[in-house]
Amino acid sequence: xxxxAITAPQPRNRRQLPSFGLGKWLLPLYTTLALLFLxxxxxxxxxxxxxxxxxxxxxxxxxTFDNWTGVCKAQDVCEAFGNSILIAFVxxxxxxxxxxxxxxALVRYRFRFRSSISLLLFLPMATPEVVLGAGLAAQFLGAxxxxxxxxxxxxxxxxxxxxVVVTVKARVSSIDPALEEAGRDLYGSPxxxxxxxTFPLLLPGIxxxxxxxxxxxFDDFIITNFxxxxxxxxxxxxxxxxxxxxxxEANVIASAVFILAITLVITTQVSSTLRARRLAAKS
Amino acid sequence: MAFSAFxxxxxxxxxxxxxxxxALLLLLPGIxxxxxxFLVPLFSLVITSxxxxxxxxxxxxxxxxxxxxxxxxxxxQYSAQILxxxxxxxxxxxxxxxxxxxxxxxxxxxxxxxxLLQKLILVMVIAPFFISFLxxxxxxxxxxxxxxxxxxxxxxxxxxxxxxxxxxxPFAVVFGLTYNFIPFMTLPLYASLERLDTRYLEAGxxxxxxxxxxxxxxxxxxxxxxxxxxxxxxxxxAAGDYVNASREFLGGTGTTMIGNVIESxxxxxxxxxxxxxxxxxxxxxxxxLVTAYVKRSGTEDLL
Numbered sequence: 001x002x003x004x005a006i007t008a009p010q011p012r013n014r015r016q017l018p019s020f021g022l023g024k025w026l027l028p029l030y031t032t033l034a035l036l037f038l039x040x041x042x043x044x045x046x047x048x049x050x051x052x053x054x055x056x057x058x059x060x061x062x063x064t065f066d067n068w069t070g071v072c073k074a075q076d077v078c079e080a081f082g083n084s085i086l087i088a089f090v091x092x093x094x095x096x097x098x099x100x101x102x103x104x105a106l107v108r109y110r111f112r113f114r115s116s117i118s119l120l121l122f123l124p125m126a127t128p129e130v131v132l133g134a135g136l137a138a139q140f141l142g143a144x145x146x147x148x149x150x151x152x153x154x155x156x157x158x159x160x161x162x163x164v165v166v167t168v169k170a171r172v173s174s175i176d177p178a179l180e181e182a183g184r185d186l187y188g189s190p191x192x193x194x195x196x197x198t199f200p201l202l203l204p205g206i207x208x209x210x211x212x213x214x215x216x217x218f219d220d221f222i223i224t225n226f227x228x229x230x231x232x233x234x235x236x237x238x239x240x241x242x243x244x245x246x247x248x249e250a251n252v253i254a255s256a257v258f259i260l261a262i263t264l265v266i267t268t269q270v271s272s273t274l275r276a277r278r279l280a281a282k283s
Numbered sequence: 284m285a286f287s288a289f290x291x292x293x294x295x296x297x298x299x300x301x302x303x304x305x306a307l308l309l310l311l312p313g314i315x316x317x318x319x320x321f322l323v324p325l326f327s328l329v330i331t332s333x334x335x336x337x338x339x340x341x342x343x344x345x346x347x348x349x350x351x352x353x354x355x356x357x358x359x360q361y362s363a364q365i366l367x368x369x370x371x372x373x374x375x376x377x378x379x380x381x382x383x384x385x386x387x388x389x390x391x392x393x394x395x396x397x398x399l400l401q402k403l404i405l406v407m408v409i410a411p412f413f414i415s416f417l418x419x420x421x422x423x424x425x426x427x428x429x430x431x432x433x434x435x436x437x438x439x440x441x442x443x444x445x446x447x448x449x450x451x452x453p454f455a456v457v458f459g460l461t462y463n464f465i466p467f468m469t470l471p472l473y474a475s476l477e478r479l480d481t482r483y484l485e486a487g488x489x490x491x492x493x494x495x496x497x498x499x500x501x502x503x504x505x506x507x508x509x510x511x512x513x514x515x516x517x518x519x520x521a522a523g524d525y526v527n528a529s530r531e532f533l534g535g536t537g538t539t540m541i542g543n544v545i546e547s548x549x550x551x552x553x554x555x556x557x558x559x560x561x562x563x564x565x566x567x568x569x570x571x572l573v574t575a576y577v578k579r580s581g582t583e584d585l586l
Contacts, residue, residue: 031389034382035407038465041422042414048422058425098313109306117314124321126515126573128523130542131562134549135324138331138559158320161313219416221526222542226549238417242531246421254415261413262406269402276398 042258049251056245067248074249080237081253087149087233088217091156096210098157099164100202106165107172124162132159133226140227147229155227156220160213167212171205215261325566332559343553353560361544361561368541369568371453372522375460376468379517380510382461383469387509388502390469391476408469411462420459420532427455427533451535459527467516475509476502511580519569541565 052062072078102121105111124132136155140147175198183193221235228236238250332353334345358365386408394401411419426433427449437443449455479502487497503510525542528534534543541561549558 027385027389027393030385031404034386035404038408038411038462040426041419041462042410044422044426045414045418058428059430098316101309102313105306105309109303109309111303111306111310117310120314120317120322124317126519126569128519128542128565128569130523130525130545131328131566132321132324134545134558134562135328136320137549138555139320139324139327141555142327142331154320158317161317165313215412219412221417222524225546235415235417238415238421239526239531242417242421246418250415250418254418258410258414262410265406265409265413266403269406270399273399273402 045251046255046258049248049255051248051251053248057248057251058245067252071249071252074247076232077234077237077247077249077253080232080234083149083232084218084234087152087156088214090153091160091217092210092213094153094157095160095164095213096206099161099209100168100206102161103165103168103172104198104202106169121162121165124159125166129159129220129222130226133223136223137226147227148231151227151229152224152231152233155223156217159220159223160216163212163216164209167209168202168205171202171208175201218257328559328562331555332563334556334559343555345556350556353556354564357557357560358564361541364539364544365541365561365564365568367538368522368565371457371460371528371538371540372518374457375464375521376514376518378457378461379465379468380513383465383472383513387469387472387476391473392479392481395477395481405470405473408473409466412466416463417526417532420463420526423455423459423462424450424533427458450533451530451538453538455533456528456538456540459533460521460524463524463527464517464521467520468513471512471516472506472509475506479505507580511577514576515573519573522569523565 048057048060049067050063050065051057051060052064052066054061102117106114106117133155136151136158137147140151145151179201180193180197183197184190188196219235221233221239224233224236225239232240234250234253238246241247241250330347331345333347333349333351334353335348335350337344337346340346390401390404390408394404425431428434429448429450434443434449438445438447443449483501483505484497487501488494492500523542525540525546526532528538528540528543530536534540541564545558545561545565548554548561
């Protein structure tokens, strides 16, 4: 027993752990029910994207594919969706660039005001979105800047930067500095060392940060609502339409985005697990 | 070749000075951006919160002033909404923690021998993030609405009075807040439980501790960093949220939260000073609570 505990490969041993006398099946059963609970609204949104609705998509009136085949018949939905994609794309490129630069500097260089800079990066994540939104809106109002797509992009870039820094920073600190040193020893110029060694090693972190930024920007409503003026985004469209009924086309767009995102995530997760298993088998 | 060797040599000689220059170049754009669009807006918010209505001005026109009574006015006028926001946020945080802990424990500890299963369950936990926040809240509104089979079923089982309703009640708002922020609670809990060394649990049972005592004295303290970040990540957005409590979503006239008041003052009645002073109050209370909570639980290096 003792010997087994010591020699057992920790932490991936298959021994049953103490289960608090709740029985072996209680926790798996709870997990299954909890996951089903989390998926209820997703299933609801998906099912009602096939509803043969007239104006408001509240009661079930019959099955149809029309909402999927003619999404852009509801023109305002499609326009709002296009705006959301455009905003998320520009904000993601800007936030990922600025955030990656900060993350590299934080891990690789020593400089003064380090703790104040860390605080400046942490605070936007600890501030409620209404405060971020109202603050920017007050500033645009004071400076006389008209609200529109531009101000939404400025706002989204701002709140995405901190999340990019946190994500990329973890990756930068996992890179062995010896690899860059080897590059320099072999007479690589600083630019060559960066683009041939550092950047490819950083890439998975940068991609993860960009996907996170895109998702945060695409689904943001609270900050957008304060800084959008007359411009509309997909979440803002849903909010405004909520009082008079949401067209089923909105469910189509949300379901399509969901399917795309979940496929992407599951594929990367499964393939990375399989790759790890193959590597483990080889060694 | 010779030239590049020479260049590298000089570069190494000047390394410290060059390095700080590079660091400055890397930091400057992003930090300047955050100063301009995060710090300066906070100052504009403070300035706006002290403004006075412009003389002979229209609605929505204000002059800079030091009207401190803006603060006392909004506190007097909206004390119910301010207290309600923090009450709802605390309740939602507690419910999310109770819901998430067993789930995170299963993924991080029990499912550890099966990495693929772990990853797939995690994907399902974050799946709600991939469907629009507003649409999933509206979906709950329909499911909890008076004509839904769920409500009819609860009434048939006498779990709900025949004339009772769910939407528009504090129950629905706290339910919505809990649901929407569960992933923010589960992920940090999972991250710390995944690193939990299960040999400590075996040691506990070897020393004749009951499973409950082991859980209380070993598992909970070891997962404290996860509990702290989960509580913060849930509480902060829940306290400032105004979608769940809005009348078009899960709330009613009696569930207005501080976020709803800020929104209506800023965007509808154009009373910018009131909206700004409420924002400052919300931010100040959250910062005080967060600092006290982090100090008490002894995890001060969050970033």
